[in-house]
Amino acid sequence: MKKRVFAVLLICALVMTCFACDNRADEYSINSVVTITYLTIGDKPSNGQSEKVIEKLNTILRKKANAQLDVYYVGWDDYLANYDKVLSSGEVNLDLVATSSDWLDAWPNAIGGNFMPLTEDMLSKYCPLTYNCVSKEQWQKCSYQGKIYFIPENEFTQWVNHGFIYRKDIADKAGLNGVSSWKDLDAYFRYVKEEYPNMVPWDANGTSTIGTLGYLMSVRKFVPIYELGTYGIWGAYQEDPRKIVSPYFEGDEFVEYAKLMKEWKELGVWRDKLSDAEDNDEEFYSGMSAVIQHHTQNYYTIIKPRMEVMLPDADVDFYWFGKESGNVVKNSILHGAMAIYAGSKNPEKALMVYDLLRNDRECYDLIHYGIEGEQYEKNSEGMLERPSGYNADRDSILLNFWWGRRDEYEIKDATYSWEDYYKLMDEYEKYAIDYPWDSVPFASSDILDEIRPIIEVCNKYVPKIAYGQYDVTPEEEVAEFRTALKNAGIETVTRKLQIICNSH
Template structure:
């Protein structure tokens, strides 16, 4: 059996901590030593049990927070900021301004703004997997954050984040990021399906594996012949193959190298890279399964030309029986809407990896906050961040808006939109994805919180932390090969994922693997492994 084959589930790796990165890096600007800071109010507790330090906040300053996204012109965000800034002024004599990086060409504009180093931004929303946090740290765009500085100017955050999480925020031995590590956000993928129709198909306990999913689709075809079991839009050629692998092997894919996430380790050997896409029988079995689904009529016959399809919209009107997305989509969006648009549908979630207990929690630096190395007021920026993350009043304003305008609370303690609310005139846009805090989150009315909490408890029993958060591969010598591998994988997975290939499953997989080999797959794997060894061994 190849190394990606089924193995007995082990929980021993759940506590593995990612080692600190020790790659080369130049000296960077560091924060003011708190021992040299002035001694006037307010009082900030360090979180270390030290005597409280008094910090000079006599000068009123503006802290500019940079985030990705497009602002609204309805004035709602400005009204919220007016209230928030009164609190910030009272507590730390600072005000907050939001600087938006629009979604068009967002990454290049984001990096260009940081590279200018002109002091125009202070707090920077960032991420290691989609916003170039590590390259920007390496290039000197972010400030080194000493533990003394964090303990003094962001004491509540410093005390809340455990040592192992601070380690994951280090580059070249220094902390550069404040992680969003106290926020539950499950973006692992799976199928959202109707519990009532599953019961009709004999699945009274729901769907818990791919075989159950087949039974569900068969039941839909029999009991609801006018319904498309899954009106897919032919864009699931990443999540479906990876989902199959995590359900049938102990594969742990890396992010950010190839779009298809075909490189990775295994739960019992995380830092030895390989690929079940390149070896083993699992891809052949997947190809056979998808051919079966295609012949069953799980999707439309022209699925590869059906890119405009929206399965969730079809579910709302009873014309599709499932959609493929992630846990939080089921909770906050599809499940909620199905409860209102299809009463009694009892929408549930089958998560990829359930059979093997193979699920990886979201990287804690998928959202993180940094301080610009060019900030003129880095200490005050940290003080503002500490309030946004931990002060209940500030937190609700930056995340939800003004109570009575953007939201109101029900007698049961849930949040809902006030009567007459509309996104056009009332929605705020802060895109504060860098310091959310479960301790202060408000729960939306009408969501299936009991089912969600039970699912999260199930995840917690088997999850491992994302192990490659500090792996920043140098692509200089392999980028051309990686680009070719990406193109090959994309083209073949369209055929395989939807069963639209000619010949046998064995033949299409052999053809795919030969193309990968000719494109330099083994050379890329060897180079990535050498870099992985240098970091983790």
């Protein structure tokens, strides 16, 4: 009898041991609470409200995952350099790392060893709800040399394609049927300059060069490789999508752009001294500037709603770059993505927490919107509104979970201009193409090293060209720029990028 009891106990012990080895999720459930540190981009808030939300969130995470969340902020000032520095230093204990292929060096950090490769077994076991909502093709776009490095934001629709927000009421007076091209924009500025002498048509300070790429994407269907820098130096034309080109280095489009910007400078579209520029956005809201250069999301969530309050008689519309050629590119699914830090001590637990933040409705609402009744409430139509007495400085939160949003769980904000949004969606869906470069590993460490001097050349010349800040002719300035690009090795890099493209 004793032998039988001993045998049964031994078998039970072996079963429990194997079960524990096979299921770390259950092992975690009996261990002490694990703190998962989440890195995001944004200035750390000081009003104490984000901490209150995190504490409420942690009550749920402790119960459902035996974990709690801590937030590490990388501020907006020089954010990319500081982001890369934090990841490379190894001095901060991190687990979940917010990342992006087009504005947060996702691929360089993956290739450089700062992110942990994830197996499908890990993902399906510890992050099952998310894993099952990502297709095999999408996982391949998150992979490098056969290893998965990112969890994509593949269930969220976001448009951050840029353009100019303008006064349609003024455009109508100018005889324009809205602004639908750079030619229309030129006519609009000329009319503003002539008929509204107290306005600065565009009170630019000379720092933004987004319009340069916008022009190149508008006059011809150019699709840039965002992983290689915000200038969009390389890419392909839709009519020949596998041939890597640089319109900055070859072709007539950049020359025509330079000539137009020189004309705008001489016309007085912006001030003679760019350093004298005031706050263009505030001037637009007060009727002293004729445009704001920004993207779709800011147009219908911030600019249009605010303008309706500040200047209710003004009619505001959006000219999106690429409209005249029908060229608009959907966001990469890696525009917002999550990675596991290579130095994470609890990668499985981090995946469990991420799965809850993305898929548990209570967790989702907390990390995105805060505490109902304090940061937000829902009206009779189920739309988000601010509670009576809400004060943004006192009551707002900042957790910036832009790396796992889902259309299904989003609460529409009652203050947004949804009619304008849906109007734009109808336009975009006619022309929009998927971002074609997700699965192509252009941003290898050697390529990034080689493009650095090319980007430095662009840093020197593109802002000058974008605002006509030079004394020679546009043709001479562009020729000098292109000579500098050649000396920096742009032809060699273009050939290497073509080889990479051909092999994928």
